[in-house]
Amino acid sequence: MLSRRAALMIGAGLAAAPMLVQPVLAEGGLDTSNSAPSDLSGLTRIKRELVAPPEVHEHEQVALGGPRIVEFEMRIQEKEIQIADDAWLQAMTFNGSVPGPMMVVHEGDYVELTLKNPPTNMMQHNIDFHAATGGLGGGALTLINPGEMTKLRFKATRAGVFTYHCAPGGPMIPWHVTSGMSGTIMVLPRNGLRDQHGEPVAYDRIFYIGENDFYIPRDQNGAFKRYPDHGEAYPDMLEVMNKLIPSHVVFNGRVGSLTGDNALKAKVGERVLMIHNQANRDTRPHLIGGHGDLVWEQGKFNNPPAVDLETWFIRGGSSGAALYQFRQPGLYAYVNHNLIEAVNLGATAHVKVEGEWNNDLMEQLVAPTPYDADLEIRTALP
Structure with missing residues (x-):
């Protein structure tokens, strides 16, 4: 109570x-008593x-x-x-x-x-x-x-x-x-997803990422306040909310929820459908080291998907979908590309991808090594 x-x-x-x-x-909700019930018995x-x-x-x-x-x-x-x-x-x-x-x-x-x-x-x-x-x-x-x-x-x-x-x-x-x-x-x-040409496309994995903006009040010393129940929290939280500046912007409920031991996992060659939801604020997902092969930015599958996006836009109060086939192994970062919100406030996830490296796609030609900066300056002088 x-x-x-x-x-x-x-x-x-x-x-x-x-x-x-x-x-x-x-009282009791909408009056639908005059509506005939649907016969779905079959x-x-x-x-x-x-x-x-x-x-x-x-x-x-x-x-x-x-x-x-x-x-x-x-x-x-x-x-x-x-x-x-x-x-x-x-x-x-x-x-x-x-x-x-x-x-x-x-x-x-x-x-x-x-x-x-x-x-x-x-x-x-x-x-x-x-x-x-x-x-x-x-x-x-x-x-x-x-x-x-x-x-x-x-x-x-x-x-x-x-x-x-x-x-x-x-x-x-x-x-x-x-x-x-x-x-x-x-x-x-009913017939599944279709690419930009209307051809069938399937996914091997699905990642469901919910982005939340939280508004946690601070005390006079700058520490985040903790409350015994919702009623006690409401007045202070409302004051922070109305300033429209979140204290945290996170994926799946907390900072680090999808990093470290909780990182998402995939394999080279797999097609992953990434679903991103933000119920309150605009956001801009980006997969560092990858792309959106097919992106339903507005989230509606009967519309042709956009192709090869680097970053896509999710309106507040909506969900979007992006399909990507991983081509290289390693650790990928999936972020809100407002990098302040990604790095400082928490909107970052990691994807650990297993498989064989493809030098044709990326290759380190020279490992980090010292060089003679003074010689470079001298040879550049007239």
Whole structure:
């Protein structure tokens, strides 16, 4: 149950800020009682078990037969997470991970999500699918209090990668999103991905990278503050958020989450589909030492992909996809190419690639060695 102090703080924030459209339009949600239910009894049902990023649950790249009803279940977890060696966040999460897990279906499938808000949580939550049509992306039909659950079904009518996020109304929306409540759903074309010529293309691996901007307050000594619960954190966090200057910009929930022992792995010759989501701010992914062979920068697979991009642009509130075939072994850095955010604030991942080096693509002709700089100067004089 929300503490009286937390309720007062959050209520004060609500009263002070302009409201967006409220996700629930009547008691109990939207009135759909006059709508005839869809008869989907003839469709096959399949249940997918969600997995934590950067992994993605098992799926087919080309649809097997006609449309299906694809069932998912997610629990909302409010919990403290460590986002850097010296910083903690009172996070709000889908299924306990930041970002929330990726869901994969095919165009024409029906997504059926069971969403649960355990009684141990403090907040109302919902889910807004950018891939869905109607009712604020499902937000109008999924707002639930602690101890409640709901079930939403929508038809995946457009192919691509799309953001989903929590959107409970007013100033709660940016707070919940910047506290970790966002993720991606991928709607594949039924016949799979196509290159710029319309020819089929497949991937050997998939990397799912969620980029988050966090706003952690500091104390009078400059140290990051730590809070016992969300209600205590809200006023200070709101003040930092409204300055639009993040304290951290990270991949998959914390600084270093995809580096060192947690680095992503691939092999020379493998085609890797890199999915990048940013629910709040613009970003610009770049693979140092590689390229985007095929890039769906706007994330929509029915549009022809761009070819051979060095850096691509992901709009805030969207997801994008890039396919790259690794050609050389070694350690690659995948970064937000605002290098201040990559190096100083945390938006860096590593990819360790195994295989044989190809000197035709790159070769060191002279190893680092001293040279006579004075001689170079003397011979350059007239």
